[in-house]
Amino acid sequence: MARKQLHLAAHFPGVNNTTVWSDPRSRSQIEFSSFRDLARTAEEGTFDFFFLAEGLRLREVHGQIHDLDVVGRPESITVLTALAAVTTHLGLAATVNATFNEPYELARRFASLDHLSGGRAAWNVVTSSDAFTGENFRRGGFLDHADRYTRASEFVSAARTLWDSWTDDDLIADRRSGRFAAEGAGRFSHRGQHFDIAGEFTVPRSPQGHPVVIQAGDSADGRDFAAAQADVIFTRHGTLEAGQAFYADVKSRLAAHGRTPDSLKIMPGVSVVVGDTDAEAEEKAAHIRSQQVSGATAIATAELLWGIDLSDRDPDGPLPLQDPVVGSGVVRGRVGFTDPVATVAQWREAAESHGWSLRQTVIAQQNRQSFIGSADTIARQLDSYVQADAADGYILVPHLTPGGLDDFVAKVVPLLRERGVFRSEYTGRTLRDHLQLPTPQGAASGAA
Amino acid sequence: MTPLLTAVALDGAGFHPAAWRERSVGVQDLFAPERIVSLTLRAETAGVDLVTLADSLGPAGSGPGEVTARLDALAVLARAAPVTERIGLVPTVTTTHTEPFHLQAAVATLDWVSAGRAGWQIQVSDTELEAQHIGRRTAADPSVLWAEATEVAEVSRLLWDSWEDDAEIRDLATGRFIDRDRLHYTDYVGSTFSVKGPSIVPRPPQGHPVTFVALTGPESLPTVAAAADVVLIDETDLDAAVAALATVGDAVRRRGRDTEQVRALIAVSVLLENDPGTARTRRERLDARSRRRTPLDHVGTVDSLLPLIERLAETGFDGVLLRPAVLDTDLPTITDDLLPRLRDSGLAGPNTPGPLTLRDRLGLPRPANHFATEHFAADHFAADRPAELRRGA
Numbered sequence: 001m002a003r004k005q006l007h008l009a010a011h012f013p014g015v016n017n018t019t020v021w022s023d024p025r026s027r028s029q030i031e032f033s034s035f036r037d038l039a040r041t042a043e044e045g046t047f048d049f050f051f052l053a054e055g056l057r058l059r060e061v062h063g064q065i066h067d068l069d070v071v072g073r074p075e076s077i078t079v080l081t082a083l084a085a086v087t088t089h090l091g092l093a094a095t096v097n098a099t100f101n102e103p104y105e106l107a108r109r110f111a112s113l114d115h116l117s118g119g120r121a122a123w124n125v126v127t128s129s130d131a132f133t134g135e136n137f138r139r140g141g142f143l144d145h146a147d148r149y150t151r152a153s154e155f156v157s158a159a160r161t162l163w164d165s166w167t168d169d170d171l172i173a174d175r176r177s178g179r180f181a182a183e184g185a186g187r188f189s190h191r192g193q194h195f196d197i198a199g200e201f202t203v204p205r206s207p208q209g210h211p212v213v214i215q216a217g218d219s220a221d222g223r224d225f226a227a228a229q230a231d232v233i234f235t236r237h238g239t240l241e242a243g244q245a246f247y248a249d250v251k252s253r254l255a256a257h258g259r260t261p262d263s264l265k266i267m268p269g270v271s272v273v274v275g276d277t278d279a280e281a282e283e284k285a286a287h288i289r290s291q292q293v294s295g296a297t298a299i300a301t302a303e304l305l306w307g308i309d310l311s312d313r314d315p316d317g318p319l320p321l322q323d324p325v326v327g328s329g330v331v332r333g334r335v336g337f338t339d340p341v342a343t344v345a346q347w348r349e350a351a352e353s354h355g356w357s358l359r360q361t362v363i364a365q366q367n368r369q370s371f372i373g374s375a376d377t378i379a380r381q382l383d384s385y386v387q388a389d390a391a392d393g394y395i396l397v398p399h400l401t402p403g404g405l406d407d408f409v410a411k412v413v414p415l416l417r418e419r420g421v422f423r424s425e426y427t428g429r430t431l432r433d434h435l436q437l438p439t440p441q442g443a444a445s446g447a448a
Numbered sequence: 449m450t451p452l453l454t455a456v457a458l459d460g461a462g463f464h465p466a467a468w469r470e471r472s473v474g475v476q477d478l479f480a481p482e483r484i485v486s487l488t489l490r491a492e493t494a495g496v497d498l499v500t501l502a503d504s505l506g507p508a509g510s511g512p513g514e515v516t517a518r519l520d521a522l523a524v525l526a527r528a529a530p531v532t533e534r535i536g537l538v539p540t541v542t543t544t545h546t547e548p549f550h551l552q553a554a555v556a557t558l559d560w561v562s563a564g565r566a567g568w569q570i571q572v573s574d575t576e577l578e579a580q581h582i583g584r585r586t587a588a589d590p591s592v593l594w595a596e597a598t599e600v601a602e603v604s605r606l607l608w609d610s611w612e613d614d615a616e617i618r619d620l621a622t623g624r625f626i627d628r629d630r631l632h633y634t635d636y637v638g639s640t641f642s643v644k645g646p647s648i649v650p651r652p653p654q655g656h657p658v659t660f661v662a663l664t665g666p667e668s669l670p671t672v673a674a675a676a677d678v679v680l681i682d683e684t685d686l687d688a689a690v691a692a693l694a695t696v697g698d699a700v701r702r703r704g705r706d707t708e709q710v711r712a713l714i715a716v717s718v719l720l721e722n723d724p725g726t727a728r729t730r731r732e733r734l735d736a737r738s739r740r741r742t743p744l745d746h747v748g749t750v751d752s753l754l755p756l757i758e759r760l761a762e763t764g765f766d767g768v769l770l771r772p773a774v775l776d777t778d779l780p781t782i783t784d785d786l787l788p789r790l791r792d793s794g795l796a797g798p799n800t801p802g803p804l805t806l807r808d809r810l811g812l813p814r815p816a817n818h819f820a821t822e823h824f825a826a827d828h829f830a831a832d833r834p835a836e837l838r839r840g841a
Contacts, residue, residue: 021618021625030650032530032561055648056549058631065628065646072611072626072650075550075557081526082561084481104505104581105546112520116481116527135644136549171517173468173475178513178737180468180475186507186517197583202507204479204517296623 006386006422007265007393007435009093010042011051013401015059015070016334017301018271018368020291020399027401029070035079036086038402045409046423048434049091049122049212050083051234051395052076056097057133059333061300062309066333068296077109084117091431093122093214098151099129100137103158103195110211111163111203119207119430124214124234127152132332149221151194156213156229158190158197160440166205208430209440227253230264231437234395238268238369243390265392265435270369272396274407278373285372288399289363298359304331305340305347315359319344319351368397378408379415386421450811451797452757452790453767455498455538455713456491456782458484460508460515463717463771466737468515472776479519481527487775488528491535494783495791495799497809498536500569500660500769501525505542505578513738522554522568529562536806538567538660543600544593545573545582549643552604556652564653564805567678569660570597570671590667597668599638601659601675606634608656609818610646632819655814658806663692673699677812680769682715689714690763711766711810716756717745719773720781724748734773747773750785754793761795 012035013019020026028034039050054076059066076094083092092113096106106123114121127148128134143151170185181204189198215222215230218237226233227250237246243266251261273288275281293301295315302320303310307328310320324340337343351361371378385391398404416422428434461468461478468475477483491499503521508514521539529537537558541551559566572593573579579587612630619627634645661668661676672679679696683689693712700707719734721727731747746753757768770786772778790796807814 022620022623030560032563036530057644058646058648065626065631067624067626067628070625071631072616072648074560074649075553078522078526078554078557079561081523082530085485085527085530100547101550102545102582102584104583108505109520109523112523115479115519116523118481135642137547137643138641166517171476173478175469175471175475178466178469180509180515181512181517183512195583197581199577199581200507200516202517203519294623 003383003419003421004386004392005436006382006416007267008045008047008422009049009051009091009267009393009395010038010047010405011053011269011395011397012038013070013398013404014053015055015073017069017292017297018397018399019070019401020288021070022291023400025400025403029401030072030074032079032082034402035074035083038398038405039083039087039090041402041405041409043087043090045405045413046426047090048393049093049120049431050080050087051093051124052079052095054095054097054126055333056100056128057136057333059331060132061303061331062311066300066331068294068300077113080121081113081116084113084120089120089426089429089434091120091122091212091434092117093124093212095124095126095216097126097128098155099127099143099148100133100139102197103155103162103190104197104199104201107159107162107201108203110159111206114206114208114211115203119432121206121208122212122214122232122431124216125152125156125229126216149217149225153225153229154192154194158192158195160210161188161190162201163206163210163440165201166203168205171204208432212431212435212437223250223253226250226264227259228257231432231435232265232267235266235268236368238270238391238394240385240388240390243268243385244388247389247391262436263438265437267393267395268369268391269395269397270371271399272378272408272412273370273372274375274378274411275372276374278377281373281377285370292399293359293363295359298362300331301362302358304334305337305343307331307340313358316357319348319358319361375411375415378412379419382412383416383419383421450766452761452795453497453711453713453810454495454787454790454796455500455536455767455769456496456779457500457502457715457769457771458487458491458775459500459502459771460518460775462774462776462778464719464734464738464773465509465514466734467774469737470734470774470777472774474776478515479517484524485528485531487779488525488532488535488537490779490783492532494787495796496535496783496787497767498538498567498806499525500538501540502569503540503542504571505545505573505581506575522558526558526561529558529565532565533563534565534802534804536565536567536658536809537562538569538658538806540569540571542571542573543597544588545578545584548600548603548641549607549647551600552607553647553649555604555657556608556647556649559652559654559657560649563803564807566652566654567658567660567806569662569680570601570675571662572597590665594667594671596638596640598671598674599641601671603634603636603638603641603643605656605815606636606818607643607645607647608651609820610634611649611651612817612820613651613655616650630820651817654805654807655817658810658812663696669695669699672696673703673705676710678711678713678810680713680715681765686759686763689760689765693764709812711812712764713767713769714760714765715769715771716760717771717773718753718778718782719745719747720750720753720778720786722749724752731773745773750781750789753786754789757790758793758795
């Protein structure tokens with residue numbers, strides 16, 4: 001049986017402490033040249049797509065803007081549309097919150113990106129219900145947690161209705177008869193619990209029909225939403241065992257939606273540290289971890305976990321003795337720990353058995369799978385995980401802007417190609433081609 | 449006399465509704481990125497100051513005989529940004545239905561990806577059709593929507609200022625990426641929305657991307673007066689255009705702003721041929737297929753267009769927004785014939801190479817930061833700021 005082919009994506013370094021801004025090689029997080037250079041590296045490595053995260057409210061600690069990590073970023077869809085000008089094949093994925101947008105405007109923006117990139121657009125659908133982020137928007141934090149996925153799912157369905165409102169043949173442009181579009185082209189209506197919209201969509205059917213849909217949530221609701229709507233899942237489950245369990249669970253949900261297992265690609269977000277030898281890579285990784293976790297960052301991470309003010313603690317001293325306070329609101333605008341009580345217990349145990357300080361304990365905690373080793377070790381591991389159905393590929397999260405994937409593309413990608421599990425050149429034109437996803441079936445011409 | 453500004457509208461197949469039916473137009477490629485890139489590059493090479501692209505949340509034309517489809521205008525010009533370096537990029541952005549926070553972030557980002565060449569033409573969505581597309585509000589009276597648009601422009605400027613230029617410090621000693629004292633909450637409360645701030649996007653290269661507002665009637669006049677760096681005037685004859693210019697000047701002054709800091713462009717649609725007869729024949733062919741009101745227009749030769757432009761400049765307009773009747777035919781005439789002639793006659797400035805911001809092009813200064821003025825040299829900036837924006841005034 002042919003070996004499964006890997007899919008790879010490049011995550012532009014974001015606003016958490018994975019990104020090491022203090023390194024002298026670290027360049028602007030906002031200038032277009034940084035995006036261009038990392039995207040070009042990814043395209044040289046024949047990656048499937050380039051990925052941008054989103055934040056709609058700057059994060060706060062103790063009611064003040066968090067200042068230890070990268071702050072600020074450009075707006076994703078606009079950056080990706082500009083990147084379409086300086087790349088030719090690379091998929092372009094934007095994270096956009098469904099809660100603070102409406103289907104018509106967002107479907108229009110993604111269809112436009114798909115046209116302007118020749119079929120390379122992807123949308124990572126995220127939802128939010130928090131009033132903190134909502135303070136930047138008309139409607140505030142207006143959704144119950146339980147409604148997030150029902151609204152998101154209906155949002156994506158409505159967007160698909162809009163994308164289907166033009167068929168491939170609706171753009172007639174017949175000079176002689178003077179008919180530009182087919183009768184009823186673009187006409188749509190969607191009536192549901194969350195959206196009641198109708199009218200005329202103005203963007204002709206885009207090269208991919210539907211931009212690729214990515215989903216990143218992990219709850220049971222999130223998994224069902226992905227099984228129903230997504231083409232790609234961006235997950236945290238990057239280890240072999242957790243990855244296999246997640247993979248089996250999600251793929252098993254597809255049949256209920258009439259979908260085949262290969263129509264949804266599972267891609268954990270991981271970091272990679274490449275060295276000349278495994279030992280050298282371990283040293284590099286340890287150095288990167290210490291750059292990622294300064295004393296101040298160790299305190300900030302502990303505050304996120306404990307939910308209390310720890311600003312007067314010594315990061316090189318022991319762990320706080322208090323019990324964590326769940327839902328204290330000390331830290332706002334970022335994803336917290338799912339089970340603080342259990343995590344604190346785990347940290348205490350690890351700190352006691354190794355004699356670690358708070359900072360050393362935080363350094364040792366990795367919430368993301370890392371592949372660390374020589375190029376050969378990493379290529380072998382990535383391949384074996386994918387063949388063992390722990391993933392269909394990986395979203396690589398580099399720690400440096402924009403050079404963070406240079407080593408991987410120069411050293412690991414050639415080995416993956418040698419192993420026959422990763423493309424040597426792009427064989428398709430669109431992101432759906434790269435991901436080997438089925439082409440969406442359009443609606444009948446003029447369907448309303 | 450300051451050099452005349454030249455702008456070109458790159459909409460659809462051209463300004464005439466039947467433009468797409470001309471043989472010269474590759475209709476199947478109307479939405480291909482290569483088209484907009486080559487048109488923008490042609491304009492840039494010839495020294496055109498800026499290009500505009502209209503937009504709305506409804507159809508572009510009326511009925512199946514016109515180009516009803518179009519892509520998101522800001523996205524289209526973002527696609528052209530990395531392959532150009534000195535031409536201004538001015539998409540229409542509608543303020544009625546989309547969250548102001550998203551709008552200002554997208555416009556700021558266009559400024560980042562173009563290294564300081566972004567503008568935005570504010571427009572409202574007053575049709576029931578657009579309201580049904582979004583499904584949140586019913587169509588409102590234009591004067592209400594323009595009042596809201598003024599607020600969107602105001603909050604956008606505040607959000608662009610919510611990061612001081614030097615907010616990113618990357619201070620290794622303290623481990624701080626930013627100096628949070630140089631980031632500011634906008635705490636803006638408008639009549640239909642509020643925005644806490646700060647923006648997610650650092651202050652764009654121009655400080656404030658350039659705000660364009662078309663004088664579409666009395667409803668948009670207050671927005672022109674309060675927010676426009678550039679006003680677009682669109683009239684059917686010269687006298688009406690001159691009267692409109694005077695109206696704008698009065699409104700700007702009443703608002704306490706300096707008219708020297710507002711540029712006025714007059715829209716002229718052009719169909720250009722080597723001789724008047726050929727021009728008329730082409731116009732008749734187009735009109736036979738579709739006829740709609742076209743504002744101040746010129747059908748004829750470049751020779752006869754020059755005196756018209758000269759008149760417009762003499763009457764106080766800072767420049768012209770040229771709307772080619774058929775882009776593929778009339779843009780080359782503008783770039784290859786008209787612009788060199790304007791330059792030879794001394795009306796237009798020299799076409800020098802090298803990067804430029806849109807504010808450089810327009811001769812508009814980079815604005816001071818509303819928040820930063822508080823803690824340095826407040827008096828220095830107070831003089832050239834409108835009274836209502838002065839802190840503590």
